[in-house]
Each structure stands twice: as C-alpha cells, then as structure tokens.
Amino acid sequence: MAENQDGQEKSEDPTSKKKSESRKKGQVVRSQELTTFFMLLASIIGIMFFGQGMIEAITSIMSNNFSVERTTLFDTEQLFRHIKSELAIMLYAVLPLFILMMITVILASSILGGFNFSSESIRPKLTKLNPIKGLKKIFGVKGVIELVKSILKIGLMGSIAIYFLWAANNEILGLSEELFPGAFIHAMKLITWQFLLVTMAMIVVAMIDVPYQIWSNTRQLKMTKQEVKDESKNSDGNPEIKAKIRQKQQEIAMQRMMGDVPKADVIITNPTHYAVALQYDPEGSGAPVMLAKGADLVAMQIRNVAQAHEIPIMEIPPLSRAIYHSVEIGQEIPAGLYVAVAQVLAYIFQLKSGDIDKSVKPNMNDLPIPPEYRR
Numbered sequence: 245m246a247e248n249q250d251g252q253e254k255s256e257d258p259t260s261k262k263k264s265e266s267r268k269k270g271q272v273v274r275s276q277e278l279t280t281f282f283m284l285l286a287s288i289i290g291i292m293f294f295g296q297g298m299i300e301a302i303t304s305i306m307s308n309n310f311s312v313e314r315t316t317l318f319d320t321e322q323l324f325r326h327i328k329s330e331l332a333i334m335l336y337a338v339l340p341l342f343i344l345m346m347i348t349v350i351l352a353s354s355i356l357g358g359f360n361f362s363s364e365s366i367r368p369k370l371t372k373l374n375p376i377k378g379l380k381k382i383f384g385v386k387g388v389i390e391l392v393k394s395i396l397k398i399g400l401m402g403s404i405a406i407y408f409l410w411a412a413n414n415e416i417l418g419l420s421e422e423l424f425p426g427a428f429i430h431a432m433k434l435i436t437w438q439f440l441l442v443t444m445a446m447i448v449v450a451m452i453d454v455p456y457q458i459w460s461n462t463r464q465l466k467m468t469k470q471e472v473k474d475e476s477k478n479s480d481g482n483p484e485i486k487a488k489i490r491q492k493q494q495e496i497a498m499q500r501m502m503g504d505v506p507k508a509d510v511i512i513t514n515p516t517h518y519a520v521a522l523q524y525d526p527e528g529s530g531a532p533v534m535l536a537k538g539a540d541l542v543a544m545q546i547r548n549v550a551q552a553h554e555i556p557i558m559e560i561p562p563l564s565r566a567i568y569h570s571v572e573i574g575q576e577i578p579a580g581l582y583v584a585v586a587q588v589l590a591y592i593f594q595l596k597s598g599d600i601d602k603s604v605k606p607n608m609n610d611l612p613i614p615p616e617y618r619r
Contacts, residue, residue, distance in 0.1 A: 272356075278352060281352075284443040286345055290344045308330060396452075408438050505521050509555075511556065519538055521546060534576075537571075566613050569619050578617070580614040
C-alpha cells in the first residue's frame with residue numbers, strides 16, 4: 245500500500261475534491277499505448293481513403309521533376325515557382341491524412357481522462373531536474389513496469405513485422421520487376437497490411453496498459469485518513485468558527501423575531517414556560533400566523549416586549565403548548581386549532597373595539613383543542 249512522506253498508509257479512496265485538484269494540475273488517466281493504437285488504426289484508414297490521391301500526387305511530382313526543362317533549372321525565379329507548385333501538390337495530398345491523425349490524437353488521448361488542459365503541467369519546475377527523483381523513476385516500480393511494457397511491445401510488434409516480411413518476401417522482391425506506378429501501388433498495399441497486423445498487436449498492449457494506468461492513477465491519488473480529515477475540516481470549516489457563526493445567526497434570528505412581537509394581536513402564555521405571539525388580518529384570506537415563540541427566558545423576553553407595547557397577554561396553558569409544539573415561526577396555525585384561536589381573537593378584537601371592558605375575564609379553560617395537539 246502506498247505511503248506519504250510521513251510514513252502514513254494511503255488507504256482511503258480519493259475524494260472528489262482531491263480528484264478535481266489533481267485534474268487542474270494535469271494529473272488524469274492517460275494511456276500512450278491506447279493513443280498509439282488509434283493512431284495506427286487512423287493511419288490505415290487514412291491510407292485506404294486518401295492513398296490513391298497520395299500515389300497520384302507522388303507520381304505527378306516524380307514525373308514533373310524528371311522532365312524539368314533546362315531553362316527552368318538555371319532560372320532561380322522559375323525554379324522557385326516550380327518547387328512551390330510541387331510542394332503544394334504534395335501538401336494537398338497529405339493534408340487530409342495529417343488532419344485525420346491530429347483529430348485522432350486529440351480524441352484518443354481524451355478517451356480515459358476526458359478533455360483537460362492544465363497550465364500547471366507545462367509550467368517549468370526545478371524539481372523535475374532533480375537527478376535523484378529521475379533515478380527513482382527509472383529504477384522504481386513504475387520504471388520496471390514501463391520497461392516490461394516496452395519489451396513486450398517491441399517483442400510482439402517486432403515478431404509480427406518480421407513474420408510479415410518473411411511471408412511477403414517473394415512479393416517484396418518482385419516489386420523491383422514491376423513497372424511504375426504499379427510497383428508503388430503494390431508497395432502501398434503491402435505497407436497497409438503490415439500496419440494492420442501491427443495495429444492488431446497493439447490491441448493486446450493497450451488492453452494491458454489501460455487497466456494499469458487506471459489503477460496507477462487511483463493509487464497515486466489515494467489519501468491517508470488524516471488527509472481526509474483535514475480536507476473535510478477545511479471544506480466544512482473549523483467547528484469553533486461554525487459554532488460562532490451558528491450562534492450569531494441565532495442571535496440575528498432572535499432579534500428579528502423580537503422585532504416582530506410588537507406586530508402581534510395577542511400573546512398566549514403557559515404562563516411562565518411558553519409564550520407565542522399571534523397576528524391575524526381580518527381582511528386577509530389566511531389563518532392567524534405565529535410571529536414569535538419561545539420557552540423559559542425567551543418566553544419572558546416576549547412577554548416583556550409585549551408589555552412594553554401594550555399587547556394583550558392571555559394565560560391559556562393548553563393552547564400555548566399546542567401552538568408552540570405544532571407551529572413554526574411564520575406559519576399559519578393548523579386547522580385543528582382554528583376554533584380555539586378564533587375565540588381568543590374574538591375576545592381581543594372586542595376588547596380593542598371597546599365592546600367589552602378589560603375587567604371582564606372570559607373562561608378560556610375549556611377551549612376545543614383536539615387530542616393530537618395537546619401537550
């Protein structure tokens with residue numbers, strides 16, 4: 245199992261943040277053997293589709309250059325125009341193959357790791373010139389694996405190439421007896437077949453290299469348990485700072501809630517343990533809304549604010565507990581408490597309008613509170 249510089253075992257899978265950071269640094273899965281395979285395959289396809297045009301261009305160039313007039317050879321300007329036209333013919337002939345190869349290299353190299361451009365990977369670093377690290381790469385496990393891959397690749401591809409040359413020996417020797425351009429076309433066919441056989445051999449090498457590259461990249465990205473903890477701590481924030489932020493948010497929410505208490509129509513209390521502040525808009529279509537609620541010290545603060553703003557306070561323990569436990573701040577009361585709250589609000593509105601005297605104390609002990617809301 246891999247270890248870091250402190251000797252800690254890298255046993256944890258890389259996190260998404262670790263993968264993202266390594267991607268920014270240019271560390272993604274790449275298989276040179278897979279790219280080589282697709283390049284060889286693309287070259288075969290290119291020769292099949294564009295080979296005829298390349299043969300015609302080469303034939304034309306050879307024909308034109310073996311029949312150049314004497315005046316052209318000794319006239320610099322005419323010779324330059326002649327060379328320019330011949331180069332243009334060759335360029336137009338091989339350009340499609342070059343474009344195909346360029347596209348193939350880009351697409352093939354992005355099959356495993358996707359498209360990724362990193363400026364950090366091309367930035368010069370003095371650490372890359374460290375000879376000790378270079379020796380570790382050569383004589384390390386990765387260097388040995390690369391050596392084995394190279395031997396396998398050279399041995400396999402070399403064996404196939406030698407076998408093809410041996411099998412096509414008569415055809416290759418017979419090319420010297422064929423006429424041009426037939427001999428050239430025949431040679432191109434032999435090269436295409438050899439490329440095809442070598443490409444088939446590269447499939448074996450790529451099938452070995454791709455899983456290894458995936459495993460090697462994941463192994464390099466593995467993390468120690470401490471690194472995972474540190475990353476989680478940095479991502480989520482310091483617990484002490486988070487606690488202070490949470491405390492500050494609670495203070496702001498408390499201040500906002502206390503600022504809404506003066507808007508309430510009535511405060512219903514337990515009388516000491518709970519306090520809830522309700523507001524109702526007779527002209528609106530909604531039910532009464534709870535503006536604030538609290539227990540113990542918060543309940544006392546709500547009562548103090550209500551007294552300072554002359555908001556009616558009613559001691560109805562069962563109703564205060566039912567509202568406190570079933571309604572959140574800013575929400576409407578549930579339908580099951582409509583009747584009970586309506587009786588309280590009716591009394592409050594009559595009190596405000598002067599229809600009844602403050603000395604009249606209604607009996608609110610038998611309000612209809614459903615069993616599911618009783619606490």
